[in-house]
Amino acid sequence: MSGTFRASISDVEALVQAHGYTAGAVKPVPGGHFNESYYIRTVQGPDLVVRIAPPPDAGLLFYERGMMAQEPEIHDIVRRRTDLPVPEIIAFDNTHRHINRDAIIMERLPGRPLAHTRLSREAMDALMRDIGSALARLHRTCHARQYGYLGAHAPMNPADRWSDAFLDMWDRLMGDLEGCGVFLPEHADDARRAIEHNLEAFDYAGPARLLHMDIWTQNILVDHEGTLCGIIDWDRALWGDPGIEFAVLAYCGFDNEAFREGYGEWPGDGASNETSADVRMRFYHLYEVLKYPVIWTLRGGRGERIASYRDYGLSMIRELL
Known part of the structure; x- marks a missing residue:
């Protein structure tokens, strides 16, 4: 672009x-x-x-x-x-x-993007542990009093509860999907009904943790030995439940065993049960996946995937109704 x-x-x-x-x-x-x-x-x-x-x-x-x-x-x-x-x-x-x-x-x-660097399996595992440790320190140390996109660009109103913040984020993403023609009005309505039906699952009790939200190989700088030199491109940063960060990490191939070893113990969020956590993670996954049909429709590229991503998303949404 x-x-x-x-x-x-x-x-x-x-x-x-x-x-x-x-x-x-x-x-x-x-x-x-x-x-x-x-x-x-x-x-x-x-x-x-x-x-x-x-x-x-x-x-x-x-x-x-x-x-x-x-x-x-x-x-x-x-x-x-x-x-x-x-x-x-x-x-x-x-x-x-x-x-x-x-x-x-x-x-x-110093360093160059991981995307342009070849590392041995051992070096890659060590790097993943370092990235996991770095994100754990970020999540445990950088907190705010409110949730959502809190930056100067102000794409939404700050929320006092994570459930309210994510509901707003979800609604706005559905607006983007409908606005560019990927979703029909009835598709967006189904998506909004799905989250309303499951809103209790978002009673996240943890602090608003700073989340990078764009960890992938282009935004990790390393030297020729695989030492972590930089974490860049923080413009998509969000304050909220670290579970949504893990949805991005999983999509980008970073949520692996070595990363989890480096990240260590989950900070905890007061989740009521495993079912609620699973529901949240499914919505977080959809929040990550469904941005791509909007991007490809409005900015071009990978147009052949738009229908498959849309249909995949709609299928998951129907399961959540």
Whole structure:
């Protein structure tokens, strides 16, 4: 998607200059699926990364609109409260003076995306344990008083209970599915009735824990030996039940035995019984899976999967009615 709206190198240089650095070299970062990114070698010395958000009419999910705006606060919280390798934010620029989109400038961490790195089985298992340990520290340390997407982009109202937050999130996702034509009105109505029918399962009693919500191989930086060097792209961060984080991890292939070993004991949420936990995890899985038909419809790519993902989701929803 980002290639359609790619900024010029001169615009990127002007943006960096406006925040006190002179770009000696600018190199596009390969592999990103949402933001447009550049490596910057500065004359002053430090290496930086510039990330540029897509335009507001690019076909976005409800929580993606303006979501870059929450990253400075999220990075600050994680850097102050944990030892996780997260880059320092140099500037968030929403003036649109140099590039007609929101942009962020941050330090460049060492390492390269795991997606572009080959590791032995032993090294991969060790890395998964380290990632699991890192997320456990995040979930145990970074808490808020309210639930939901709490960032400056304000895609929803903060909620005092997780059940209210997830109900709102679910309703808005159904609106996206219906709005782009993937769901018919009766499909969205069934989905809303399904969660209303199961709302007691969401009586999560734990704190609003900070969740990354986008852990996959492109957002994990490692060195050639597989040492964890960075966890990046926190723009989808959410405050709530860590179970929903595990739904994303499972979809992206990270919820494996080594990861669980590193994560350790589940923090606990006061769940009433295993049935409630199972119901929650099924909805969390659907929340992750059903975003993709919206993305593929509005932004292109993998159009052949839209119908199968829709039908899979509707089948699960009917089981939950």
